[in-house]
Amino acid sequence: MNKDIATPVRTRAILEKYGFSFKKSLGQNFLIDTNILKNIVGYADLNPEQTGAIEIGPGIGALTEQLARSSKKVVAFEIDQRLLPILGETLSPYNNVKIIHQDILKADVQAIMEEEFSGTTDVMVVANLPYYVTTPIIMKLLEDHIPIRGIVCMLQKEVADRISAKPGTKDYGSLSIAVQYYTEAETVMIVPKTVFVPQPNVDSAVIRLIKRDKPAVSVEDETFFFQVTKASFAQRRKTLLNNLTSQLPNGKQDKEAILAALEAAGIEPGRRGETLSLEEFARLSNELYKHFK
Ligand code: SAM
Numbered sequence: 001m002n003k004d005i006a007t008p009v010r011t012r013a014i015l016e017k018y019g020f021s022f023k024k025s026l027g028q029n030f031l032i033d034t035n036i037l038k039n040i041v042g043y044a045d046l047n048p049e050q051t052g053a054i055e056i057g058p059g060i061g062a063l064t065e066q067l068a069r070s071s072k073k074v075v076a077f078e079i080d081q082r083l084l085p086i087l088g089e090t091l092s093p094y095n096n097v098k099i100i101h102q103d104i105l106k107a108d109v110q111a112i113m114e115e116e117f118s119g120t121t122d123v124m125v126v127a128n129l130p131y132y133v134t135t136p137i138i139m140k141l142l143e144d145h146i147p148i149r150g151i152v153c154m155l156q157k158e159v160a161d162r163i164s165a166k167p168g169t170k171d172y173g174s175l176s177i178a179v180q181y182y183t184e185a186e187t188v189m190i191v192p193k194t195v196f197v198p199q200p201n202v203d204s205a206v207i208r209l210i211k212r213d214k215p216a217v218s219v220e221d222e223t224f225f226f227q228v229t230k231a232s233f234a235q236r237r238k239t240l241l242n243n244l245t246s247q248l249p250n251g252k253q254d255k256e257a258i259l260a261a262l263e264a265a266g267i268e269p270g271r272r273g274e275t276l277s278l279e280e281f282a283r284l285s286n287e288l289y290k291h292f293k
Contacts, residue, residue: 002093006062008032011197014060018086022198026080027130030059031154033195037066043188043208044124044152046071052117054148056104056127056137059083061090063128068094071124075116077104104137109146123147128154131200135159135175138209142182150183150210160187160205167277173236174229177278181216181225183209217282220289228285232273240276241269248292261287 003010011032014020022028031037040063046053048070055076058064060083067074074097078087084101091097098116100107117123125148129137134155141151164185165171179185189206193199219225231247232240244258245251251258262269265283267276276284 002065004034004062005060005065005090006031006034006037008197011060011062014086014090018082020060020082020086023080025132027057027132028059028080029128029131029196029198029200031062031128031195032197034066036189036191036195037063039189040126040128040152040154040206041066041070043206044126044150046124046126047122048072050120050122052113052120052123054109054113054123054125054127056125056153057130058087058099059128061087063126064091064097065094067126068097072096072120073117074098075100075112077102077107079103105133105140109141110144113147122149124149125151126153127151131156131202138163139178142179142209142211148211150208152188152206152208154191154204154206156200157190157203157205160207163187163207163209168275170274172274173233174226177229177281178226179209180278183211185209217278219282220286221293224289224293225282225285228288229273229281232276232281236272236274238272239270240267240273243273244288248288250292254291257291258288261291 011030049072051071053067053071053074055064055067055074058076058078064074064076077100081101084099087099113123125141161171162173162175163179164187165176186208187205188208191204191206232243234243234247241258245255259269261284264287267280267284
């Protein structure tokens with residue numbers, strides 16, 4: 001087996017050889033701990049004969065290498081052109097890796113999947129995400145209904161806490177609802193800063209999101225459902241009624257309709273958004289939709 005890329009000594013040697021300087025603006029914090037990488041890959045439950053892996057931000061290839069060893073094929077999106085020649089060298093022992101030089105937020109992931117993974121039905125996204133765009137990346141993959149089994153990724157612990165939060169907790173909000181609507185979400189690892197170079201300023205965690213066969217609740221209109229959940233958390237100390245009347249278009253004139261929808265959904269107007277379960281939000285948005293659609 002080839003020598004691992006993700007050791008402090010090898011990483012330093014690669015960076016020095018290419019005179020590479022980290023760009024903070026691109027969230028470049030590389031992993032230098034092989035055990036952590038193997039654990040991340042373990043949580044993705046990959047099959048070397050069947051699973052396709054998508055990576056976002058391969059860096060110098062630390063995680064890419066582990067994915068290449070454990071999956072059928074890896075497709076990795078990297079925005080920083082300076083990393084392409086480095087990846088060409090570090091990943092040269094692996095013939096099942098394709099690097100795509102694109103911003104993941106602009107890429108047509110679905111089309112690339114059809115091209116690169118034809119005949120592969122099991123695809124996982126596995127990544128140590130650039131922290132400045134964690135939420136847009138996760139939401140793009142979920143909202144665009146990209147046909148993946150799930151996502152295992154490293155991100156800021158604070159965002160992991162919000163994603164996997166349960167109702168009634170301080171971290172529960174519209175992000176928890178948006179992600180849990182599409183997936184079963186779980187924080188699987190808390191990761192110390194010492195496994196990165198350079199070390200990030202925030203704590204990190206790994207989450208696993210497994211897509212549900214169908215969304216957790218049934219809603220008349222997804223866009224409106226997310227609009228209602230965002231409105232309900234606009235000001236956390238305000239009641240549901242206050243937030244909805246101030247945030248929904250024409251909410252002030254339609255206070256009576258909002259009250260009627262709350263009553264029909266069996267939800268006290270004085271409650272706060274953070275106390276509502278996904279089912280209650282679905283009921284409420286379906287009642288409100290009758291009036292606001
Ligand atoms: N996977 C490597 C590792 O674990 O050592 C590097 C992870 S580093 C946290 C994030 C990587 O994402 C960097 O290589 C960075 O250049 C890349 N990146 C940043 N923004 C990106 C974007 N919008 N699209 C694709 N890659 C991006």
